[in-house]
Amino acid sequence: MPRITITVDGITYQEDVEPRLLLVHLLRDRLGKTGTPIGCDTGNCGACTVMLDGVSVKSCSVLAVQSDESDVVTIEGLARGNEWHPMQKAFHEEHALQCGYCTPGMIMAAIDLLRDDPDPSEETVREGLEGNLCRCTGYCNIVRAVRRGAREMSQRSAGERAEQEVPTP
Amino acid sequence: MSEQLDAGMIAEQIAESDQLSRPTDAREIGRARRRKEDARLVTGRTTWTDNIQLPGMLYVAFLRSPMAHARITRVDTSAARTRPGVVAVYSGQDFADEQGSLPCAWPVTEDIVIPDHPPMAVNEVRYAGEAVACVVATDRYKAADALEAIEVDYEPLEAVVDMTEALTEGSPKVHESGNKAFTWKFAGGDIDAAFRDAPVVIDRTYVQQRLIPSAMEPRAVVATTDGETFTLYSATQIPHVLRVMLALTTGIPEHRLRVIAPDVGGGFGSKLQVTAEEVLGLLITRRLGKPVKWTESRSEGNLTVHHGRDQLQRISIAAERDGRIRGVRVDLLADMGAYLMLVTPGIPILGAFMYNGIYKMDAYDFTCTGVFTTKMPTDAYRGAGRPEATFAIERAVDELAHELGIDPIEVRRRNWITHEEFPYTTICGLTYDSGNYEAATDKALALFGYDKLRAEQADRRDRRDPVQLGIGVSTFTEMCGLAPSRVLGSLSYGAGGWEHSSVRMLPTGKVEVITGTSPHGQGHETAWSQIVADTLGVPFDDVSVLHGDTSISHKGMDTYGSRSLVVGGIAVLQACEKVKDKARQLAAHMLEASADDIEFAGGSFNVRGTGSGKTIQELALATFAAHDLPDGFEPGLDADATFDPDNFSFPHGTHLCAIEVDTETGESKIRSYVAVDDVGSVVNPLIVEGQVHGGIAQGIAQALFEEAVYDSEGNMLTTTMADYLIPSASDLPDFTTDRTETPATSNPLGVKGVGEAGTIASTPAVVNAIVDALRPYGVHDVRMPCTPERVWRTVAEAGETAWAGPPSAGDTTAWVGPTAAGDTTAWVGPTAAEGTESEGGDR
Ligand code: FES
Numbered sequence A: 001m002p003r004i005t006i007t008v009d010g011i012t013y014q015e016d017v018e019p020r021l022l023l024v025h026l027l028r029d030r031l032g033k034t035g036t037p038i039g040c041d042t043g044n045c046g047a048c049t050v051m052l053d054g055v056s057v058k059s060c061s062v063l064a065v066q067s068d069e070s071d072v073v074t075i076e077g078l079a080r081g082n083e084w085h086p087m088q089k090a091f092h093e094e095h096a097l098q099c100g101y102c103t104p105g106m107i108m109a110a111i112d113l114l115r116d117d118p119d120p121s122e123e124t125v126r127e128g129l130e131g132n133l134c135r136c137t138g139y140c141n142i143v144r145a146v147r148r149g150a151r152e153m154s155q156r157s158a159g160e161r162a163e164q165e166v167p168t169p
Numbered sequence B: 001m002s003e004q005l006d007a008g009m010i011a012e013q014i015a016e017s018d019q020l021s022r023p024t025d026a027r028e029i030g031r032a033r034r035r036k037e038d039a040r041l042v043t044g045r046t047t048w049t050d051n052i053q054l055p056g057m058l059y060v061a062f063l064r065s066p067m068a069h070a071r072i073t074r075v076d077t078s079a080a081r082t083r084p085g086v087v088a089v090y091s092g093q094d095f096a097d098e099q100g101s102l103p104c105a106w107p108v109t110e111d112i113v114i115p116d117h118p119p120m121a122v123n124e125v126r127y128a129g130e131a132v133a134c135v136v137a138t139d140r141y142k143a144a145d146a147l148e149a150i151e152v153d154y155e156p157l158e159a160v161v162d163m164t165e166a167l168t169e170g171s172p173k174v175h176e177s178g179n180k181a182f183t184w185k186f187a188g189g190d191i192d193a194a195f196r197d198a199p200v201v202i203d204r205t206y207v208q209q210r211l212i213p214s215a216m217e218p219r220a221v222v223a224t225t226d227g228e229t230f231t232l233y234s235a236t237q238i239p240h241v242l243r244v245m246l247a248l249t250t251g252i253p254e255h256r257l258r259v260i261a262p263d264v265g266g267g268f269g270s271k272l273q274v275t276a277e278e279v280l281g282l283l284i285t286r287r288l289g290k291p292v293k294w295t296e297s298r299s300e301g302n303l304t305v306h307h308g309r310d311q312l313q314r315i316s317i318a319a320e321r322d323g324r325i326r327g328v329r330v331d332l333l334a335d336m337g338a339y340l341m342l343v344t345p346g347i348p349i350l351g352a353f354m355y356n357g358i359y360k361m362d363a364y365d366f367t368c369t370g371v372f373t374t375k376m377p378t379d380a381y382r383g384a385g386r387p388e389a390t391f392a393i394e395r396a397v398d399e400l401a402h403e404l405g406i407d408p409i410e411v412r413r414r415n416w417i418t419h420e421e422f423p424y425t426t427i428c429g430l431t432y433d434s435g436n437y438e439a440a441t442d443k444a445l446a447l448f449g450y451d452k453l454r455a456e457q458a459d460r461r462d463r464r465d466p467v468q469l470g471i472g473v474s475t476f477t478e479m480c481g482l483a484p485s486r487v488l489g490s491l492s493y494g495a496g497g498w499e500h501s502s503v504r505m506l507p508t509g510k511v512e513v514i515t516g517t518s519p520h521g522q523g524h525e526t527a528w529s530q531i532v533a534d535t536l537g538v539p540f541d542d543v544s545v546l547h548g549d550t551s552i553s554h555k556g557m558d559t560y561g562s563r564s565l566v567v568g569g570i571a572v573l574q575a576c577e578k579v580k581d582k583a584r585q586l587a588a589h590m591l592e593a594s595a596d597d598i599e600f601a602g603g604s605f606n607v608r609g610t611g612s613g614k615t616i617q618e619l620a621l622a623t624f625a626a627h628d629l630p631d632g633f634e635p636g637l638d639a640d641a642t643f644d645p646d647n648f649s650f651p652h653g654t655h656l657c658a659i660e661v662d663t664e665t666g667e668s669k670i671r672s673y674v675a676v677d678d679v680g681s682v683v684n685p686l687i688v689e690g691q692v693h694g695g696i697a698q699g700i701a702q703a704l705f706e707e708a709v710y711d712s713e714g715n716m717l718t719t720t721m722a723d724y725l726i727p728s729a730s731d732l733p734d735f736t737t738d739r740t741e742t743p744a745t746s747n748p749l750g751v752k753g754v755g756e757a758g759t760i761a762s763t764p765a766v767v768n769a770i771v772d773a774l775r776p777y778g779v780h781d782v783r784m785p786c787t788p789e790r791v792w793r794t795v796a797e798a799g800e801t802a803w804a805g806p807p808s809a810g811d812t813t814a815w816v817g818p819t820a821a822g823d824t825t826a827w828v829g830p831t832a833a834e835g836t837e838s839e840g841g842d843r
């Protein structure tokens, strides 16, 4: 059985994995990272979206062995301590979730889509989230949340840059 | 130490700590509170059933029939048993003595046929996907692997996929007794008189295609036992009903069975069920003494989660030339699928009371035939019967308007119950307690820009623009808040419609609310906290809501049919009132005043006209210490309440859709969508809006995208999310939503329910818009889902010569807008040809 090294939400694991084991099952069943749910078996719903080396992937469509030597961030690793990520906050503020099953995947996909366009239009958000299905919300509030999250993220990074520029006394 | 630490000391410590909360008089009801539930959901700390891991847990996988209809002649599980990791393999035969029939709790008629429905098939399979055998193994991959080693011999039998065919002489039989499950009739007024010599008769047949509810969380079950007691975790909407039903089905005594619905990822009716997998989970854990888990894959789910809709509706309207409706006749075929599940037969019956819509009429006649086919059973899906009914009447009323050349909104105005006429007893015998269709419609028209869009439509028609604009309206009402129990009883529904709540104040003044409703995304924890905060005058954050565990919320009727707030929320309110009454007695005692002189304001009981008072938190602490209580006063500040309303509630609304239809490609694009809903008083506008959005999306999905397709052999062709098209963000527009508020009179909060409104209203609004766009081509129906291919075909089939309107100059002004009285002004387009639809008299 191949042995892989994988860092998930800041902790590094060494795991013996069957070649066919899916990343999502490794995360959920072996590492206890149940924040990432499964909604389909065809890579269509996006519920299982995580960041793999900084890029969003559907973890049901990645084999655990493919993630050897990589760095995975799940919804559980997004907050800084007790401070939620701006996108998590924005989903809450805009009531962009109901049952919440699609939410972890939505939030991961949303953050990823801002890499290309930090201030996306409604249309860009709608297209960018095409691979993530939600059955509860009708998407209106999700779209609003992503745009709000985007604004807050750019403010935060501007703030962080400013902070870094402040010379320490 | 121990003798010193008496209750009084604890009370003192609490009183001195900053734990004792303070009263508040902030208004919570009506406020757009962000949801409490969100914290765990956005951080991934949710307890979905599939997240539950118990020591020594085994995994179950089911072998499912690849055939729609076959006799099972042999099941050989021996090879599978030897596979790695396999603990046990069972066929239906192995459980033949143990597995009771899956229940049907809504026998709508006395002579209804309720076939035996074993959780695992024993002799015969009747739909593709029916469980035939199962493997229990040490991990999910091994369980799935071993399925391949089970050998089953099937002797194929003929499938029956189509309802009409199923009812024809000589059709293959799904069950020995034939393919008819029941015929249910209902009538009011003299229908023959209404149709006799009617100046106009519209007679249409609509297909309600079969839908797959597709909650995002697949079903999952975890069953465990300590040998004496059993616990079942299930992704269910109905833990309380499930517990009773499972006790009856498995023989496990009810008091030894605990059902837990942890966080549940959507339901929409699909988790209002007693499933084979829940029963078998318990039977397997009973045999093996080990915890077992089963999680459905999506493709398994599409085959085996109960489906929705699937009806063939013939609707006729008899009307006067001025558009006034005389009567409506409905003849319905409802596809039951292969078996009757929990409330399968009741779904079309719920709709029976809604085909009259918001309209006055003299007569109504309804017949429904429930038909067996070799497909997955149907059952509740968002709206359950009401979307189907609303679709038929709202489509047919549009046809009437078109036939008469009257604006569709004007036709509705001429028939609807006016604001002054409430309460109004309909031809179906329901008393609509309150409503204001004028207000909702006027608001919607204004938001939509109706007149402007009609002008643009006329222009596009004039130019014969290949992209036509369609405008669709639907006005609707529905019945929410199932109860009343008495009425449900008269409809042969197998349970009551009450709801239960307990409210208990803890020594520190915090409040725990136990509710019998079982949320799966509707935000009960937030809304119930708002009700409690207002009623008891405690801070919103001091309330926690417990639900979905039969050992905590010991009584309940669960969540479906938009009943939670209307029934369950009122039970919470009433329990709070009882707590307050009790607190008032104690306050009177402690303040040495008469209870009548105590007034309650801002969470504090004060003696009228004096400065002295006690906060409700102080009183809670005092009942805990119990040092000085009035005679006969039971310690504790808590109360139970059970609410059984005496009427349904009737939300209503007007939805408008503008759609651009490319007649050359068949593509439809929703340009704007406006919904004005009246759900009575609103506890949390944020949640209401969210529910409306989601509902609209699901209704649009039926109109444009979704259909569960079986081939003629009964194989399902839409088993994946690639084949069954749930709309994504890019398929839908932004919705404009607004409200009018006409409080319900049947409950003290004036609430009506909102969960299904959007779904009920949106499907006919969208299809009316598509048909409206295509009217000039002589089109008067497009079957759902109105996919590009179907729209294109419809236009193409109408043929080259089809362009019927506006045929000559001058006619383009035909739409005179909803307000004008000049109803008979000419819409000369395709009406002439359609005039032949009038057949009058009986059929
Ligand atoms: S579970 Fe991965 S895309 Fe659906």
Ligand code: FES
Pocket (backbone or CB within 6 Å): A096, A097, A098, A099, A100, A101, A102, A103, A133, A134, A135, A136, A137, B216, B265, B266, B521
């Ligand atoms: S919130 Fe339920 S699926 Fe998106």
